[in-house]
Amino acid sequence: MSVTFLTAEPIDLAPLLASVQSPARGGVASFLGLVRDHHGGRRVLRLQYSAYASMVEAECARIVAEAEARWPAKLALRHRIGSLEVGEVAIAVVAGAAHRDAAFDACRYAVEEVKRRVPIWKQECYSDGGIEWVDPRGAGRTAAAEPA
Amino acid sequence: MTAAAHATLAVRVLLFGSYADRLGLESLEVRLPVPATVRSVLERVRALPGGGQLPERPFCAVNLAHVSLDHTVAAGDEIALLPPLAGG
Numbered sequence: 001m002s003v004t005f006l007t008a009e010p011i012d013l014a015p016l017l018a019s020v021q022s023p024a025r026g027g028v029a030s031f032l033g034l035v036r037d038h039h040g041g042r043r044v045l046r047l048q049y050s051a052y053a054s055m056v057e058a059e060c061a062r063i064v065a066e067a068e069a070r071w072p073a074k075l076a077l078r079h080r081i082g083s084l085e086v087g088e089v090a091i092a093v094v095a096g097a098a099h100r101d102a103a104f105d106a107c108r109y110a111v112e113e114v115k116r117r118v119p120i121w122k123q124e125c126y127s128d129g130g131i132e133w134v135d136p137r138g139a140g141r142t143a144a145a146e147p148a
Numbered sequence: 149m150t151a152a153a154h155a156t157l158a159v160r161v162l163l164f165g166s167y168a169d170r171l172g173l174e175s176l177e178v179r180l181p182v183p184a185t186v187r188s189v190l191e192r193v194r195a196l197p198g199g200g201q202l203p204e205r206p207f208c209a210v211n212l213a214h215v216s217l218d219h220t221v222a223a224g225d226e227i228a229l230l231p232p233l234a235g236g
Contacts, residue, residue, distance in 0.1 A: 033236045050164070050165060051235075052162065052164055052209075052228055052230070054212055055209055055212040055213075055228065058212040058213065059212070059213075059214075079235060079236075090236065091235065091236050111236065114235050114236060115233070115235055115236040116233070117214065117233070118233065118235045119164065119207075119209070119228070119230050119233060119235075120233065120234060120235030120236075121164060121165035121166075121231055121233070121234050121235075122234045122235075133165055133166040133169075133231065133234075134234040135231075135232045135234070136232060136233070136234050137232055
């Protein structure tokens with residue numbers, strides 16, 4: 001079965017958890033990234049995610065393979081695109097392993113590598129009507145305000 | 149193929165996010181003299197209207213994998229210019 005890491009639908013954690021569980025794995029670590037209601041002192045209403053979809057699939061497959069080669073763990077991850085309201089899940093990463101250290105470490109690795117390497121972008125929509133591309137390299141380094 | 153001095157290659161360039169906004173387009177074809185690198189592709193794009201707003205060293209990918217600006221491109225490659233990544 002080919003895995004699709006990117007989804008336009010709300011992320012359902014249960015099947016992800018089930019996919020990394022087995023009788024031999026006594027620890028499952030999970031991370032959820034949610035839409036936050038503020039950034040840089042401004043109130044955020046929603047995020048609009050977009051992606052280079054084919055590269056997201058390729059890069060996420062590489063990240064999962066790397067983590068599973070480095071730790072005795074099984075991973076699953078999903079990232080959502082489209083318009084997300086505050087509190088919705090944008091990313092979910094789960095890792096199952098025999099013991100907790102490998103599960104935590106593999107999960108953390110995958111989350112950090114997704115943020116560093118996977119071609120996904122987001123626009124923040126603010127309560128004042130502004131919309132800006134997010135540049136995680138630092139607050140105030142976003143692109144000039146884009147027309148709504 | 150013609151003599152090397154006259155040989156050219158065509159690649160497809162994809163733009164995303166703020167870069168697509170700045171140039172007002174999401175993809176284009178670029179034809180370059182052989183040999184060509186990602187840097188030569190980027191220079192062509194930066195010469196387009198709005199292209200000067202792109203950084204000199206953006207993240208780049210060729211055929212779905214991150215590469216450096218020195219990466220040599222081949223005919224038919226898919227080159228992507230990637231704004232600062234913001235997944236998660």
